[in-house]
Amino acid sequence: MSLRFHPVVHLPPGTPVLDLRRPYAENPSSPWSIGRYDEDRVIYTASLFGGKRSLHVGIDLGGPVGTPVHAPADGFVLHAGENPAPGDYGPTLVTEHLVDGAPLWILFGHLSRASLAASMVGRRFSGGDVLGWLGTSDENGGYPPHVHVQLAVVRPSTFDLPGAVAPADREAALRLYPDPRRILGPIY
Numbered sequence: 690m691s692l693r694f695h696p697v698v699h700l701p702p703g704t705p706v707l708d709l710r711r712p713y714a715e716n717p718s719s720p721w722s723i724g725r726y727d728e729d730r731v732i733y734t735a736s737l738f739g740g741k742r743s744l745h746v747g748i749d750l751g752g753p754v755g756t757p758v759h760a761p762a763d764g765f766v767l768h769a770g771e772n773p774a775p776g777d778y779g780p781t782l783v784t785e786h787l788v789d790g791a792p793l794w795i796l797f798g799h800l801s802r803a804s805l806a807a808s809m810v811g812r813r814f815s816g817g818d819v820l821g822w823l824g825t826s827d828e829n830g831g832y833p834p835h836v837h838v839q840l841a842v843v844r845p846s847t848f849d850l851p852g853a854v855a856p857a858d859r860e861a862a863l864r865l866y867p868d869p870r871r872i873l874g875p876i877y
Contacts, residue, residue: 694761694872695817697797697838698750706877709745722835723877724749726868729856744856746866747796747839748873754834756823758797758804761872762786762816766808767794768848772830778837779829780805781848782820788872791842795872796850797821798837799829838869 704721709730728745764786772778778798782805786793797804797820804821814820823834837852843865854862870876 722751747837748869749835751835757819766812770848794841796839
């Protein structure tokens with residue numbers, strides 16, 4: 690692809706790529722991490738998503754609380770709100786961009802509440818501008834600090850998208866929610 694995108698999170702070299710197909714073990718030596726796209730995660734148990742939605746359709750970028758989350762390209766905030774249930778996104782933004790002449794939507798989940806005040810619906814921004822910050826586990830659905838980055842090729846009607854789908858729905862979901870490395874680059 691000829692387009693260049695600004696990093697969403699400035700990850701340090703050697704950021705560990707997690708394998709969440711197995712039980713999760715936190716890496717206490719580093720707050721930084723990458724969670725994969727198109728991964729069937731065992732961490733999504735019966736208590737979370739009813740044990741049926743286990744295929745992750747975004748990329749997770751982990752870092753310390755308060756780490757800035759940047760816009761990858763020019764655009765505007767289409768939706769902003771809080772998905773407050775345990776295991777959900779917490780504060781979430783959905784942005785709209787024009788990429789190669791076609792609209793592309795990006796969901797940023799697990800942010801801080803301050804992100805919603807900084808990036809209200811309608812805000813226009815340039816690539817590289819700060820959209821928000823990684824939230825605490827109390828704000829972001831109960832997870833270690835990270836941002837869930839998910840692309841959508843169909844315009845979302847609200848500030849929520851299924852970040853995990855049933856494995857039986859994989860083929861259709863990957864068409865609707867393409868690989869975020871399209872904008873993040875070859876991060877793993």
